[in-house]
């Protein structure tokens with residue numbers, strides 16, 4: 058880890074009319090660090106993630122991102138062109154529902170290759186070879202490369218979505234319930250895979266989940282949200298083993314009882 | 316021996332000669348006069364004026380004859396003519412509250428100031444073919460109530476007194492009303508522009524979309540607040556004169572739909588409105604327009620866009636029947652250059668396919684061909 | 686303009702009023718200033734249907750002067766009915782000299798082809814465009830495609846080409862093949878066969894594109910780079926024909942297939958009728974050329 062964070066978030070709030078989405082959230086994210094955001098349904102996890110990934114503009118607060126040149130840029134002051142460029146190069150966004158993050162009517166190869174072509178790759182053979190490589194890294198057979206995601210299982214689609222996001226070597230990936238719609242055995246395999254990729258690539262990630270097991274497995278640090286606010290944050294093992302906020306204690310105990 | 320076909324010019328001239336002949340039909344039947352069409356096919360004339368966006372009965376009647384009764388062709392003729400006319404200025408907004416009303420019905424109140432006026436309507440006619448009409452029998456003079464001095468406020472104004480309906484709304488002070496005949500459409504569009512596009516939109520298209528909202532594709536609980544048909548004054552501001560100059564009257568149909576609305580993050584609970592206004596007498600069109608207008612306000616009112624009728628780009632891009640008919644019908648123009656390109660590609664891909672699926676056979680055919 | 690039987694409806698000289706022409710010329714100038722950029726313009730209803738060349742007709746009507754010599758082609762041919770009709774329109778409303786000769790025309794309005802005879806400086810080629818947006822069939826929304834152009838987000842265009850190669854082994858786009866203009870805007874060259882794309886590149890002629898129904902005008906100024914999109918290892922290629930024109934023996938020209946009988950007999954002839962006739966006048970004979978010599982291409986003077 059370097060001595061400067063990758064992302065600095067300060068007093069971020071988002072209101073939907075008078076309803077709170079997220080309220081006064083601040084934290085730093087370090088390169089290569091995985092941060093889990095947990096909390097019950099409606100606690101503002103998705104709102105926070107969407108604000109951070111600039112898919113949503115916050116009502117107030119700032120977030121600065123350290124660009125590849127080492128300079129911090131304030132996300133909400135960037136032009137749309139710059140933000141969209143970041144999104145398809147230096148960032149990834151893994152949706153809970155793969156259909157939201159994939160092009161369902163083009164082949165798996167093109168789904169993976171799209172980002173490469175968007176940044177100017179113009180060699181079909183090389184694009185295809187990279188796609189094959191990434192498909193194998195997410196355990197999709199090479200002979201499925203020309204199939205459309207429609208013909209894939211839920212777990213395969215999610216793995217394809219991950220490959221599509223990682224192909225440009227992003228430094229930061231946002232994930233909203235990446236294992237949400239999958240059954241338990243498929244979840245376990247996907248988590249394994251994700252953990253491996255994140256470590257190998259030195260990715261920083263912000264993972265939204267309501268599943269404490271996912272947080273435990275993937276993240277080094279976690280943030281617990283309730284009613285839009287962060288009620289507790291710290292190293293994942295510490296928060297899970299020694300929760301301090303009453304709400305976190307409730308959350309942890311309710312899971313352990315299962 | 317093949318010789319390239321020549322003489323397109325003669326062929327076209329001959330075709331148009333034949334068209335003129337068929338248009339006239341049997342010469343022993345008297346030719347239609349424009350005043351007959353204006354008087355006796357008045358609603359057809361109104362539609363051509365409305366969708367042709369040119370208020371001129373005689374020209375609309377001419378277009379109908381010239382188009383052999385094909386309404387979209389007639390609308391097209393009128394449009395192509397109006398586009399060449401010089402623009403003198405923009406009249407003041409018409410005041411439909413001051414309309415000389417011939418028909419006015421409200422579905423939301425049993426009785427109301429000014430009363431319900433049925434006027435010349437098909438409603439409650441039994442749709443039985445009337446052989447009398449075929450004989451050209453005399454028609455009795457109608458009974459009409461004497462014109463009353465009593466004003467006929469718009470239903471929207473009545474509801475507005477209680478604050479239960481959204482007001483007419485004011486455009487910003489510096490807003491210059493758009494003109495879809497002078498500026499290209501851009502999305503998203505302001506409501507004034509959208510209403511212009513709807514007003515000249517195809518009756519059938521808007522009818523189907525309006526109907527779809529009633530069947531649950533973006534349901535918005537409409538009531539006919541009011542439909543009124545009649546004459547309104549047109550006035551033009553002239554810079555040199557201190558008052559507006561009256562230009563005459565036009566006949567219009569106005570429909571105000573009143574829609575239940577529970578309120579949203581952006582607006583309090585109140586009735587909202589969909590608005591329809593067309594030249595001449597066309598309730599169906601005005602009502603369909605009002606349904607579509609309301610549906611298209613989805614984003615403005617914070618509703619989810621879930622159905623075709625709410626999708627501004629979809630509705631407005633496809634509502635103009637002159638555009639639609641042109642592009643659909645252009646498919647009959649020659650496309651053989653492109654077809655040749657596709658033919659060549661399909662042949663090559665087909666050959667490759669055969670070679671892959673059945674190498675032996677492909678080899679045989681190749682040899683046979685050589 | 687011929688006299689009207691009554692004065693109930695009259696039309697302005699040259700059909701479009703001068704105000705409209707000025708508006709269209711402004712759009713054209715903007716298009717020339719930003720090569721390949723689609724300029725919205727307040728397209729007028731024309732006396733021919735949308736989809737039948739109203740965009741091209743408006744562009745031509747706005748730039749044409751009394752000294753211009755106009756050629757109109759459709760599918761490369763001067764004698765296709767719509768070309769005949771548009772030519773007749775301009776003869777009637779602008780009283781200009783019309784020709785079928787590519788070299789002497791000052792304005793050539795075209796649908797689906799670029800003439801075989803190389804264009805020269807000073808000539809204007811006006812394309813009739815049905816759908817100006819090259820991204821339209823990848824993204825139906827105008828609001829979104831305008832943004833993609835503004836931000837130069839053209840990855841999706843290559844996704845389509847990638848899919849072609851993955852599925853068919855080659856880029857299966859044969860006409861309306863997308864090009865990049867002056868390294869910036871991706872542009873639809875109108876539904877010309879891709880065979881004609883190379884002719885657009887650094888053409889000495891001014892190329893103007895009019896889409897009437899879609900209300901867009903765009904331009905490629907003379908000597909502008911027009912590059913067909915492709916991959917390094919699947920470079921852009923044009924169609925080739927196995928045989929020369931059956932009438933004039935021309936090679937490396939675009940050919941139409943003409944069905945001769947219902948037993949599969951066919952022949953290939955130049956789609957550019959002017960080019961074919963010129964060659965035959967010069968004495969070139971294809972293997973199916975008729976014995977008799979065709980009448981020379983006609984110049985019809987203004988009346």
Ligand SMILES: Nc1ncnc2c1ncn2[C@@H]1O[C@H](COP(=O)(O)OP(=O)(O)OP(=O)(O)O)[C@@H](O)[C@H]1O
Pocket residue numbers: 073076077078079096097098099100101102103104105267
């Ligand atoms: N578009 C919106 N308009 C109004 N309120 C919204 C909107 N999106 C979210 N909210 C509200 O903001 C709050 C936070 O929602 P958010 O989706 O961020 O929660 P979450 O923690 O992701 O929940 P879940 O675990 O169920 O996905 C909720 O009260 C929600 O109702």
Ligand SMILES: [Mg+2]
Pocket residue numbers: 102103104
């Ligand atoms: Mg959520």
Ligand SMILES: [Zn+2]
Pocket residue numbers: 930931932933934935954955960961962964
């Ligand atoms: Zn030839």
